[in-house]
Amino acid sequence: MKNLSTILQSISNWHSAGKDTAIATLVQSSGSSPLPVGEMMAISSSFDMVGAVSRGCVESAILETAQQAMQENKAVLTHYGYSNQSAFEVGLTCGGEIDVLIEPVLSSQHSTSFLQEALAKCDLDDPFFWLHPLDENGLGKKILCDATHILYSDEPIEPSFEDAILAHLNQGSPAAIVNLSLERDRITPVFIQAFQAMCRLIIIGAGEISIYLTKMAKILGFKVIVIDPRSMFASTIRFPEADTVLAKWPQDCMKELVLRAPDYLVVISHDEKIDLPALQIGLASDVGYIGLLGSLKTRQSRFDALLEAGWETTDLTRIHAPIGINIHSRKAEEIAVSILAEIIQVTNQA
Template identity: 35%
Template structure:
């Protein structure tokens, strides 16, 4: 529900009752990921989406029912081969949706979470998926409020686990709790600031990559040691333009595991000290532009600088996928495509004729579970509703 934080906060401040349906798990091919949400208020107004249209009508009715009876429900929607007109996903996937009523009693508890998310602050909501349905708010500083009401001590230990998941940008189903005691299935929903993309090299290709990075939802910085080129006028769509030596700027940054670094300078005096540092950082992607000859020379210099085989293997160079790109815009597309493939675990091969999934769950999360995948949330749950008063 955090993706609708600004709108839900406004409804709550207006004193409205409403219900929120949130995708908590995806199995196979589905239009929207975990965290996607649809909300219905007491006037019947709808915001958001959970399936791109496939099951919105049924989810709307679930929300109206939750508003009437005050019950949380967990529903599974999937494709039905037996009945072409059955409510389900035509794409063949399965989604689990948690519907939560938010009335006067619950509003204060969620308001803080929505305010933080709408303001761009890190915040996490942890919700249980079986009776008794509970919710725990985990703030940016790691403190928590609320209760999961499932296992002794879980409210005390869950915030630290939730913060570790939030640092990776995780949203999905996992299990929390002591390894030697009961592990509780929960839905962890993280709202974090936009991931960083740093483009080193203020060249024409960088301008196109800035636009692609913004389109993908990154906070984009352009950095170049040459002040005459590193200007806001040349990169009006960048969030930040910095005139500094690339390695010195990188040294001053605090980057998380979602950050991507794109080195477009293809000049050894900039590239080598920069990549020597970048390839030792726990970031999601490091790519460098240049010919294959430039790449081999760069590798030799980095080996001489002491980088290991494993560290060098993290370098995506020449940067981008093989699209036959020529123009800056085409090159930016090839780089953006590689970033998405690395982020989501894609192969980069054409989907036509290839026996590969259309939607990839991505690389394993820090919690040991692939984001978007989930265990059986409730045994035997097959489009069967389970209601418990919120």
């Protein structure tokens, strides 16, 4: 959700400067696509740009098309592929094909309500869906909803459309373009984007590695929480980028966090009194990743203590220890890189 917040805030700032804007969304891809479906970029009428829908392959063409879309106040669905005559000009040489929806968001329109609603959801880290109708009549309409009701629509929505949307969302996670069956046997294609709460990285231990880990994790869009009972280490002065810094024992604050499957727990205090309660709370939760810093000797010591506390050997298989991908790292910043590399690997393999 961080990337969306950056894009929407940029649009709001450009509007304040009197600039018109457009949003480009990657709605479909086939073959070798540089970026996943759902990636977005914002463009202003003075050619400012934030975000991307490819690795630079088609952005220049999108910039030009977006200017026309803003001038005409008309959304357009564009297709880019290697077989196009403009392939070399556009630079889509990976062999894939992509469809990009370009929607004008003019500063003179009633875009303020839309931006306020979407930004409010981002600020609250509250999950929501952004619907992009792709039929001729609906192209360019902006609709926001959660799993139970429509939050915003810039035009009235017919009941059959709302019913079809909510019925689809309640079936599970939406994916790319879906065809909704409406009344009178009508079929409407809609691209659905799901914006989930930010993944949280809970770091136990506020040593030097944690400082670098926090900086890098924020770049990747994590919400970072640092926990360490030693107040001289756990401070906002040492961790200005962290979302939350708690100078508390893990057992005194972690249960309130309610660890979820999308969360990541990194136990790197290198102190058994801090490590063990954090590991036990992690094992008792649905947290998707648990990593433990230390040598093989440290790992065995922690595992022995956990077994003595009543945990089963099968429970301990959830713990990545020693933490990180083996890149022969020695410096604190190198260890932080190896930890994040493993987290990325686990995430992308899920």
